[in-house]
Amino acid sequence: MTRRRILSTAAVLAVAGLLTACAGNGPGATAQGAGNGQNVRVYLADDTNIQELWQNTLIPAFTAANPGIGVDVQFDLHGANKTQTIAKLAAAEQQGKDPGIDLVEGGATEDAGPAGLLLDPAGLVSGLAGIDPKIVAAAGPGSVPYRASSVLLAYDSTKVQDPPRTLDDLLAWIKAHPGQFTYNSPKTGGSGQAFVTTVLDKFVPPDVREQMTTGYHKELEDNWQEGWRTLAALNQYVFQHGVYPNGNNGTLDLLASGQVSIIPVWSDQFLSGQQHGTIPPTVKALQISDPPLTGGATAVGIVKGTDRQDNTVKLVDFLLEPAQQQAIAQKIGGYPVISLDKLSADVQTAFGDAHPDQLRPTYFTDHKNDLNNLWDQLVPGH
Amino acid sequence: MRRRPIAGLLMAAPPVLVVAVFVGFPIGTAIAYSLGHVGGLNTTIARIARDQHTVDAWWQQTLGAYADVLADGRVLRDLLTTVAVTLVTTVVVVGLAWAIALYLRLSGSRAAQVLAAIAVIPMFIPVVIASWAILTFYAGDGFVRSLAAILGGDAPTLGYTVVCITIAMIWTQLPFATLMVTSGVQAVPTALIEAAADAGASFPRIVRSVLLPLAVVPTVIAATFTAIATLGAFTVPYFTGPNAPTMLGVDMAAYFQSYNLPQQAVVIAVVVFVIAAGIGALYVWANLRAARAAGRA
Secondary structure (H helix, E strand, O other), X not given: OHHXXXXXXXXXHHHHHHHHHHHOOOOOOOOOOOOOOOXXXXXXXXXXXXHHHHHHHHHHHHHHHOOOOOEEEEEOHHHOOHHHHHHHHHHHHHHOOOOOOOEEEOHHHHHHOOOOOEOOOOOOOHHHHHEOHHHHHHHOOOEEXXXXXXXXXXXXXXXXXXXXXXXXXXXXXXXXXXXXXXXXXXXXXXXXXHHHHHHHHOOOOHHHHHHHHHXXXXXXXXHXXXXXXXXXXXXXXXXXXXXXXXXXXXXHHHHHOOOOOEEEEEHHHHHHHHHHOOOOOOEEEEOOEOOOOOEEEEEEEEEOOOOOHHHHHHHHHHHOOXXXXXXXXXXXXXXXXXXXXXXXXXXXXHHHOOOXXXXXXXXXXXXXXXXXXXXXXXXXXX | OOOOHHHHHHHHHHHHHHHHHHHHHHHHHHHXXXXXXXXXXXXXXXXXXXXXXXXXXXXXXXXXXXXXXXXXXXXXXXXXXXXXXXHHHHHHHHHHHHHHHHHHHHOOOHHHHXXXXXXXXXXXXXXXXXXXXXXXXXXXXXXXXXXXXHOOOOOOOOOOOHHHHHHXXXXXXXXXXXXXXXXXXXXXXXXXXXXXXXXXXXXXXXXXXXXXXXXXXXXXXXXXXXXXXXXXXXXXXXXXXXXXXXXXXXXXHHHXXXXXXXXXXXXXXXXXXXXXXXXHHHHHHHHHHXXXXXXXX
């Protein structure tokens, strides 16, 4: 009897395991709510910290302030199905059908905007006026920036007593300490991309840089030549003579296990990593200067074919209110995008040194795609 | 027995239709897209893509995307890497599978059965998990280097190298080949082996003249499946390999997702498809040969 019970329990567990495995992480797999016809449907293609931010903080606050309007989240871990989702939006737009998504967030906004799949927020979203126009322009067409972060230099303070404080110092440090530095391949995460961008910027004139931030001018990429040579020359001094892990977490793992001593890291990932104990307290972070590592805003975009435009606009405006900006700063260490003087004193002190209003923006999205491509071509193995 | 080709065709029609609609048709549209046709079913992807080469009418073709990809030294380099990894993996996997099969066939001991069973275990471990395990095993602070350090030596760091990709590919491909080859070799009648031994044939001679000819079809099938699976691998090279050179599966994903150049990604896919089709022809030949031997064709 006992044996049979064990067997049947095992069988039930196995079936349950299979069913869980089948659930997958595709868009819609974690859709919540009963599908109220007026609910705002948000597509989040990010890490779990952003999912928690929305589901535990932003959405409860929004539904409390706007009774009757729910928010359904479609979560897509790391944006694994991003291209397919945007293709879905494009197909829906072409056929004049309901896209099934009202608001896209993060990387999806960067691709959907230039493809003409997002509504122009100017005139719709009143909160847009409170954001620095430069940050709005850098976010691209159709995008409403709602949180920002910058890339910092994380270092193991037990091994590095006198960390580099400028880009030139950093480059010299990398050469003086072979194997102790690495960054993730730029196509797999923004922290490595920011380091690459910053090295390229060293040789790009400021007026050219400005143009490449707000629009796509392929011919200007010639200015990157010298930067690529500098990056390729670093190969022999990088971890294992040129190993660049995949993903922002790949480098963090190497730092936490002591295999490297300095890496670029996202400010919010660093702060939440230290809170959760995945990054040891001996790891410190600082921003370099001349030039600083780039940062950037993450945006939301309102999908063109939405039949719930009013509620979606309401949600976007809500995100830009001081209370929510403050919550973003406290929950995930994200920089506010509105002026700091509208926020509480402790947020002002916490972010005062980081100068979120002076974030050095990254390149325009098409330039970023080219940067990913050219890095793969010109840097590793050369 | 009289052959009834019409009845046979009708019975085969449902699977043929399913394959034609769900496999053949997407391949057709993808190849059309790579040749510059951005209308019809390709409209959606064409709308978000960058740097496309397009044609205006259905009878025109452009090889622009192919020229783009071939002009990119990285793709040629990765093509060579992919072919090299595929060749090494296939040869080693088939060699190991044969060694296990022979041991099992000729010794038949308990140890041999255990070995054959262990060789199949990787089949039950998801590739993502296996890739991470293999990467950490060979990493700078992994088991191999730690063991060498304890023994006073210094082992090379294989994590993030092409060698690591090859090891992981062999690891994941071995179970299927072992099952195929083992069953093929087990099916050889004992009487034939004993007759050869009685006639004074040495062990290598028995393998060469008796076992190999009778198990050639399962061996070819094992080799073609291993080669095709390795050719299109993504997970293993993505996790365990270096940034460069890498395998074409990783390049395809990068062109599609990271550079937003789907047309060029399709071009690489067509190249892999052509190579895989070449290997597939071997498989078809082996099947035909088996059918002929059984008197079915």
